[in-house]
Amino acid sequence: MTTSALSVDGLAAGYDNGPVLHGVSLYVAPGEVVAMLGPNGAGKSTTLRAISGLIRMTEGQVRLAGSDLAPLSPSARARAGIAHVPEDRGLFRGMTVAEHLRLGPRKEKLDADAAYEYFPALRAISGRMAGVLSGGEQQMLAMARALARKPSVLLLDELSLGLAPLVVERLLPVVRTYATEHKCAVLLVEQHVHLALGIADRAYLMASGVSSSSYDAHVLRNDMTLVQASYLGGPEWASEFEDESKLPFIGEEAQE
Ligand SMILES: Nc1ncnc2c1ncn2[C@@H]1O[C@H](COP(=O)(O)OP(=O)(O)O)[C@@H](O)[C@H]1O
Ligand SMILES: [Mg+2]
Numbered sequence: 001m002t003t004s005a006l007s008v009d010g011l012a013a014g015y016d017n018g019p020v021l022h023g024v025s026l027y028v029a030p031g032e033v034v035a036m037l038g039p040n041g042a043g044k045s046t047t048l049r050a051i052s053g054l055i056r057m058t059e060g061q062v063r064l065a066g067s068d069l070a071p072l073s074p075s076a077r078a079r080a081g082i083a084h085v086p087e088d089r090g091l092f093r094g095m096t097v098a099e100h101l102r103l104g105p106r107k108e109k110l111d112a113d114a115a116y117e118y119f120p121a122l123r124a125i126s127g128r129m130a131g132v133l134s135g136g137e138q139q140m141l142a143m144a145r146a147l148a149r150k151p152s153v154l155l156l157d158e159l160s161l162g163l164a165p166l167v168v169e170r171l172l173p174v175v176r177t178y179a180t181e182h183k184c185a186v187l188l189v190e191q192h193v194h195l196a197l198g199i200a201d202r203a204y205l206m207a208s209g210v211s212s213s214s215y216d217a218h219v220l221r222n223d224m225t226l227v228q229a230s231y232l233g234g235p236e237w238a239s240e241f242e243d244e245s246k247l248p249f250i251g252e253e254a255q256e
Helices: 044-052 074-080 097-102 112-118 135-147 165-182 193-199 217-222 225-232
Strands: 006-015 018-028 033-037 057-064 082-085 153-157 185-189 202-207 210-216
Touching: 006 044, 018 033, 018 044, 018 057, 018 185, 033 165, 033 193, 044 057, 044 074, 044 082, 044 153, 044 185, 074 082, 082 135, 097 112, 097 135, 112 135, 112 165, 135 153, 135 165, 153 165, 165 185, 165 193, 193 217, 202 217, 202 225, 210 217
Parallel strands: 018 210, 033 185, 033 202, 082 153, 153 185
Antiparallel strands: 006 018, 006 057, 202 210
16 A cells, blocks of 8 residues: 555644544545545544644644654644645735745745646736635635645645635535646545535544544445434434534535
């Protein structure tokens, strides 16, 4: 078997007010798109932050192409090939599209042409400030900025936040194409379960800071009961329907 681009083993992490992750294990192979699904508060964003080094882990291991990332700062992890597009997109209102694609968050030089190749629509608006862009354009820019660093591992946190499903339907296939063409390992956190499983190879379910073993995306697509259980129950992945408001956007009809 080839070495995973990213592997996480028994990860525990949290914040000043207490632990959040109690045992997250996952891997992503080069060129693979892997979804992480689960309800609000499950610890998905926290997992991505621990991988990119924004928060410190208390137990476990995170490896990039087999090398332990623990000693590396967030900047060093970024230089090593990890790109993280956070929930808030991390853009600067007063900076233009072109400026965003010229210099990275840590002053690294970016390959704007590589980014425009995947998001040609950004070329026409390259002189505009990020603050005046639509939500969809901002998300394109956030992703383009990550791609412009030619990452080997791409962490995407809820691309769809605040976007119309139609926009999400256009953005996600770009992720798939990029992963395949650049052998990039993508870990995708996404509330639009159907859309995520539509482009993913595999998925992990997450609840209460614990990850499941992985499932083939087509298995979950054909049988949503497992996904539903993770949204409604605890780590045992099967529980009673306690809070229907936590249900994910599972079907087309639930997306309105
Ligand atoms: N910056 C933070 N400081 C303290 N607690 C946080 C912070 N971010 C998230 N948490 C807590 O960690 C838990 C997991 O949150 P998060 O990883 O954001 O979940 P998800 O992304 O799956 O919705 C929640 O209980 C949340 O309140
Ligand atoms: Mg989150």
